Amino acid sequence: MTPAASAEVEVANRRLYEALEGADVDAMAAVWDDGDPEGLVCVHPGWPMLRGRGEVLRSFAAIMANSTYLQFFLTDVQVCGTGSEEGMTAVVTCTENILTGATLSAAGAEGGPVVATNVFQRRAGRWRLRVHHASPVLGEL
């Protein structure tokens, strides 16, 4: 994947977290693919697998409604893909360092890092999110 294509995927990935930070339901709906609604998959940290556009978007709306403050610092971001032609897939893996209202009032009291795999597909000239899998890093191993 060319550096330009890779940067474009990274921008699409960043949009997911900006939608969450802004509690913007419309922006979140635009991030996710709308061509194959049943194929979408989402795992929030510690949650079971949610399938389908309706269920996925409702879960984000619920998270946004229940978060007073949410900020993501992404580290260890890696983009992987073979090209950016229509239908191609790109995978972003990263660590989400999350700052919430809770962590602000009691730093370190909750929320360790979360690791995420985000799968995008190129459709109609845009990278659309098809799979978001986030999971908690549970202390020492």
Add this chain to the structure above:
Amino acid sequence: MTPAASAEVEVANRRLYEALEGADVDAMAAVWDDGDPEGLVCVHPGWPMLRGRGEVLRSFAAIMANSTYLQFFLTDVQVCGTGSEEGMTAVVTCTENILTGATLSAAGAEGGPVVATNVFQRRAGRWRLRVHHASPVLGEL
């Protein structure tokens, strides 16, 4: 993706779990892509993200060495991909219901279900694993 191609991806996915069940390090090495060693990514349930073929294979060797018994019943398996030409990507999402020596001796005492996202890439006529992301489902939400 055609049903035949989809079935082929599902067989590749099954091989990952068979390698673990058989504690077969060579089979596990064959499951993972060897074309771009640094690009491989693996998240075990509750673990941070491991990157690179060496680190990933060593982690599986350690898990195999520390498990007396491991059996996987996969449910809710979904294969998603656009084609099976060279370089194409296919994504398997599924729930891993895991039976271990520990759960055998004290059923339910450990190990709830795990949800997984597995990303395969077609290379030299085979589907090779590039990303394995597994995460624990942590009780009621």
